[in-house]
Amino acid sequence: MSMQFGPSYVRAIAPYVAGKPISEVAREFGLDEARIVKLASNENPLGMPESAQRAIAQAASELGRYPDSNAFELKAALAARYDVPADWITLGNGSNDILELAAHALVEKGQSIVYSQYSFAVYALATQGLGARAIVTPAVHYGHDLDAMLAAIADDTRLVFVANPNNPTGTFIDGAALEAFIAKVPGHVAIVLDEAYTEYLSAEKRYDAMSWVKRYPNLMVSRTFSKAYGLAGLRVGFAIAQPELTDLLNRLRQPFNVNTLAQAAAIAALNDSAFIERSAALNAQGYRQLTEAFERLGLEYVPSDGNFVLVRVGSDDGAGNRVNLELLKQGVIVRPVGNYGLPQWLRVTIGLPEENGAFVAALEKTLVVA
Ligand SMILES: Cc1ncc(COP(=O)(O)O)c(C=O)c1O
Known part of the structure; x- marks a missing residue:
């Protein structure tokens, strides 16, 4: 009989799901790291000041x-x-x-x-x-x-x-x-x-x-x-x-x-208050870019005050994971949120204008196919 270590309340924990690292997606999908867009962990797209x-x-x-x-x-x-x-x-x-x-x-x-x-x-x-x-x-x-x-x-x-x-x-x-x-x-x-x-x-x-x-x-x-x-x-x-x-x-x-x-x-x-101001302004601009695209594509989203947006990508509970996989194949990493009880949604971090654009283009392609 195998041993069970630790208290039952620890064994019951579902581990935290982190955003996939760029290197892992490159390996898994045979992609060039430099072309991968990561909008999965609400990081600042400007990087470190x-x-x-x-x-x-x-x-x-x-x-x-x-x-x-x-x-x-x-x-x-x-x-x-x-x-x-x-x-x-x-x-x-x-x-x-x-x-x-x-x-x-x-x-x-x-x-x-x-x-x-x-x-x-x-x-x-x-x-x-x-x-x-x-x-x-x-x-x-x-x-x-x-x-x-x-x-x-x-x-x-x-x-x-x-x-x-x-x-x-x-x-x-x-x-x-x-x-x-x-x-x-x-x-x-x-x-x-x-x-x-x-x-x-x-x-x-x-x-x-x-x-x-x-x-x-x-x-x-x-x-x-x-x-x-x-x-x-x-x-x-x-x-x-x-x-x-x-x-x-x-x-x-x-x-x-x-x-x-x-x-x-x-x-x-x-x-570095100038960096914070720049980051917030870039975020506001990216929010408009993403939400305008969601409106054009007829996708429901939750109005957001953070540096990310939750968007509904389908009406069945496989939608989040399915669309996520198609985005990964195109080198775009976002966050499926099934673990939050939101299996029809994806959370996308607001990136640089070109990153947001790459995400929208990949999403559009995916939705046409799906
Ligand atoms: C609401 C909220 N609190 C706290 C954190 C933790 O971030 P960190 O540990 O990097 O400060 C996060 C990160 O995603 C978050 O979204």
Whole structure:
């Protein structure tokens, strides 16, 4: 008889499905890497800012030593930017790390975590990894139903995850509704407000969650350098919360969870406001390009405030995977979202104009055949 290792709740986890790397698609489909377009992981199509590249080159000579465990300079830069004390900041190996740390620091096995249907996959993974109970509220128009989430909070709930904008749907909750929700969540229940895509919000949609952190001791705001800041491969994210929450995460985090190059690059990128502006403008232009094409092709899509769009590519549950495979054969990598319960949809990251064009052309060819 074969041995079964580990707790049943770990064995029950369906592993995270990452976007396929370019090299893998090139090998699998016999394609030239240089011609492959990857719009699968919500990365910044401009790549890493030059300011960060210079900072990395400078920091490279320090790699014989461990990183600064407390990331003094990066925390000082973040503290100045967001007008909070440095000891309100937790750094993560990507904001994924923050989400995991929050779950582990705040919730015991058997207690519950509330999040929405179609919200970011890591909330489910973090919950399952603990043996905690997931309370998943049905989405409305593919986004969070905050009233349902509030009503779902149980006696044993210790954490609520909210993504704004949400991935993979791109849906957005306006600041007033979000703050009203936060104010109603009981004080002993922590809220992780995941703002991985906040830099892409248009000026009229912006709100200041960092100022809410000062008023709500149960609120933690998480952000990342992986998206608009263009540093996905370096893995750096951060959370801002009052010390009661921050201290707990800091006890659990690995002492060197953010490496030396990541710290240096993040400081440079944080100060590179021109790069962020360029990225957001390019994204807005790409959003128009993609959604105009979807309208022309008669494809339903979910209006998005992130750097990606969810598009329905067929009306049967094989459609997402089928169209995805045809796109892969043409060297276009997007993300099927069957694992999110959206088998008729694909999520496409907004790329450079020519990348968006290549995706639309490949999609059009596929739909004619299908
Ligand atoms: C909503 C959301 N939160 C967090 C993350 C984690 O990103 P990272 O770990 O690269 O910061 C992602 C990445 O896709 C995301 O979509």
